[in-house]
Amino acid sequence: MLLQENGRSLNDFKSMLRPNAADMPTFTNKIIIDELNYNKDELEKTHADMLLMLTDEQGSVQDKIMESVGSDDNGFFFLYGYGGTGKSFIWKSLSAVVRSKGLIVLNVASSGISALLLPGGRTAHSTLTVLIEINEPSSLTMEKDNPRVDLVRAAKLIIWDEAPMMHRWCFEAVDRSLRDIMSKNDPLNKFRPFGGMTVVLGGDFRQILHVVRKGSREDIVDASINSSKIRAYCNVLRLTVNMRLGASSVPVE
Numbered sequence: 111m112l113l114q115e116n117g118r119s120l121n122d123f124k125s126m127l128r129p130n131a132a133d134m135p136t137f138t139n140k141i142i143i144d145e146l147n148y149n150k151d152e153l154e155k156t157h158a159d160m161l162l163m164l165t166d167e168q169g170s171v172q173d174k175i176m177e178s179v180g181s182d183d184n185g186f187f188f189l190y191g192y193g194g195t196g197k198s199f200i201w202k203s204l205s206a207v208v209r210s211k212g213l214i215v216l217n218v219a220s221s222g223i224s225a226l227l228l229p230g231g232r233t234a235h236s237t238l239t240v241l242i243e244i245n246e247p248s249s250l251t252m253e254k255d256n257p258r259v260d261l262v263r264a265a266k267l268i269i270w271d272e273a274p275m276m277h278r279w280c281f282e283a284v285d286r287s288l289r290d291i292m293s294k295n296d297p298l299n300k301f302r303p304f305g306g307m308t309v310v311l312g313g314d315f316r317q318i319l320h321v322v323r324k325g326s327r328e329d330i331v332d333a334s335i336n337s338s339k340i341r342a343y344c345n346v347l348r349l350t351v352n353m354r355l356g357a358s359s360v361p362v363e
């Protein structure tokens with residue numbers, strides 16, 4: 111269990127003896143059990159409270175994402191909004207509603223600090239095994255029989271906050287690898303963006319972009335997700351009202 115919690119398995123240690131799987135017929139994936147272990151009643155109440163607070167545009171964003179989660183026709187979204195427009199608020203509301211239905215949502219962020227703000231959040235490097243030193247042809251580093259692969263396959267939604275901070279190759283690697291991983295559920299997933307998983311990226315391009323060491327302006331633009339071929343099948347959702355300003359609720363330019 112300790113190994114599973116850290117995304118590892120005995121297969122990572124070739125010299126260790128492995129137990130015979132036939133001796134453990136009731137073995138189950140602990141990280142999946144943990145993800146299903148949220149208090150559904152409490153989350154349902156949290157979501158009901160948040161639903162009353164959502165603005166019209168926040169409600170419409172949430173409806174579009176939940177429509178995709180509930181259908182086989184998956185969506186790939188980018189939630190774009192300046193600081194204070196309520197992106198984190200929507201992540202909390204979405205996580206509450208999805209988990210209250212007994213489904214799995216994986217909340218990841220590009221940095222450890224932003225992952226702390228997500229309910230049950232971790233870095234994309236940890237949950238999705240995105241490489242820190244990434245190249246254009248890189249894939250995720252999950253081995254086929256790693257428990258994390260089963261967790262990803264069981265998930266209904268991936269929320270990825272502060273996405274503009276990451277190199278576009280990270281998202282392309284996730285797209286390629288999810289097509290591979292999810293094709294075990296349905297061979298047609300090989301041809302669907304992110305293997306048929308609903309994926310929502312979020313962030314604000316006015317905040318921190320991916321840092322290209324000694325890179326020119328062109329290098330930074332090229333590293334951005336906006337320059338990726340996966341942008342072609344991305345639905346851009348927008349939040350425009352600054353909720354941090356409170357009652358005045360001024361639309362931001």
Ligand SMILES: Nc1ncnc2c1ncn2[C@@H]1O[C@H](COP(=O)(O)OP(=O)(O)OP(=O)(O)O)[C@@H](O)[C@H]1O
Nearest residue numbers: 163164165191192193194195196197198199353354
């Ligand atoms: N519908 C809402 N009702 C009440 N408060 C809200 C609502 N939406 C957002 N807020 C509040 O507005 C503030 C800003 O929201 P939030 O942190 O979600 O924005 P953000 O877009 O994630 O900002 P940043 O990009 O700076 O992290 C928070 O205090 C949040 O609780």
